[in-house]
Amino acid sequence: DAEITQSPRHKITETGRQVTLACHQTWNHNNMFWYRQDLGHGLRLIHYSYGVQDTNKGEVSDGYSVSRSNTEDLPLTLESAASSQTSVYFCASSVGLAGNNEQFFGPGTRLTVL
């Protein structure tokens, strides 16, 4: 069955370290998204991509970067982790057709920055 996976599921790191969170989908979806979920803020969009080599900033992109070298993967990199980036991170994908906007979400990665 097609799916979207995230790894690791839990990560503890130290301030200043570079961290990469993986997202892999097997639906062959064009669109991929990264969100962070924080109490009192709901889901906020970090970065998104509408296809290979395409990346765009979301509303909370500072301190994060993404790259899209193939259809299946959109890794999220924290260049220099900060305590404010402690959060739960969700990756999502969608097919990208005008009449079908459902986003499929991964199980999430809980990141703690000490």
Place this chain on the structure above:
Amino acid sequence: GDSVTQMEGPVTLSEEAFLTINCTYTATGYPSLFWYVQYPGEGLQLLLKATKADDKGSNKGFEATYRKETTSFHLEKGSVQVSDSAVYFCALRTSGGSNYKLTFGKGTLLTVNP
């Protein structure tokens, strides 16, 4: 810009009670509207959607009607079960072209007691 406002939680109900979670939105044009549900420890999944005014989305006993005149998309269920305990997110997608991003509300935690 686009925004979604949900009723503040948490909401606690007894089994078989009636549920309403209010959602109002601000958007240009004619957005598509969604309700997503997040069960404990999982990612979000689509519950229902409506793509034009007066459409009613329904799934698993939940319903929501797209009301353009009041810019609302309230979620209702006639008789909740313990298994409905989850966080519910209202979301919108701005109409037009190749924009596939979703704007989410902050989420409403529902707890149903037996």
